Amino acid sequence: AQKITQTQPGMFVQEKEAVTLDCTYDTSDPSYGLFWYKQPSSGEMIFLIYQGSYDQQNATEGRYSLNFQKARKSANLVISASQLGDSAMYFCAMKGDYGQNFVFGPGTRLSVLP
Amino acid sequence: NAGVTQTPKFRVLKTGQSMTLLCAQDMNHEYMYWYRQDPGMGLRLIHYSVGEGTTAKGEVPDGYNVSRLKKQNFLLGLESAAPSQTSVYFCASSRMSYEQYFGPGTRLTVT
Numbered sequence: 775a776q777k778i779t780q781t782q783p784g785m786f787v788q789e790k791e792a793v794t795l796d797c798t799y800d801t802s803d804p805s806y807g808l809f810w811y812k813q814p815s816s817g818e819m820i821f822l823i824y825q826g827s828y829d830q831q832n833a834t835e836g837r838y839s840l841n842f843q844k845a846r847k848s849a850n851l852v853i854s855a856s857q858l859g860d861s862a863m864y865f866c867a868m869k870g871d872y873g874q875n876f877v878f879g880p881g882t883r884l885s886v887l888p
Numbered sequence: 889n890a891g892v893t894q895t896p897k898f899r900v901l902k903t904g905q906s907m908t909l910l911c912a913q914d915m916n917h918e919y920m921y922w923y924r925q926d927p928g929m930g931l932r933l934i935h936y937s938v939g940e941g942t943t944a945k946g947e948v949p950d951g952y953n954v955s956r957l958k959k960q961n962f963l964l965g966l967e968s969a970a971p972s973q974t975s976v977y978f979c980a981s982s983r984m985s986y987e988q989y990f991g992p993g994t995r996l997t998v999t
Contacts, residue, residue: 783928807986809987809988811990817976817992817993818990818992818993819978819980819988819990821987821988821989824986824987865930865931867931874919874936874938874944875933875936875946875947876921876933876980876988877933878923878930878931878932879930880928880929880930881930
């Protein structure tokens, strides 16, 4: 069975600073993908970044980067130069390449302070 | 290009009533999913489909049924609504192992 753990229910960061949101996972699948989604207060789910388990380099998308440590089974999201609009819930998710289930973590609520 | 749409956006049901939530996608995605989101619990998978005419159970399927008669549509049915089914329901679609695209959600209250 797959499981995602996000141990930080809430995080605060000062505007323009970087922040790391933690995600650890458990799976027996040899090949899998890791995803991060943002959910602002308006409720929609927004895809941010993807990391494949066999990707050699950490994924980056603009101000978002994924710190992937396969041996530690962690896939932390790093947001650089935080903006007020980054205040939202952030969900880590994973999917085994040979299954159809996406599994989501409980989320971390990020608040960016002016 | 509307992406993923959900109908309705809000609904209030009485215990025991039935209803169907409709999800439609125009991206020709093979995979479609129904989730429920409850406070503090993230998203939990109810049912999913890997293609037209196929459905499978997710983590929390009890009390729900689904159908995928057309590739672009995925229906979620509640035969006899219960207060425990009060939640926000999200539909999503994807190409195989790629990222999911989500609909705007349906807020359901069962009294």
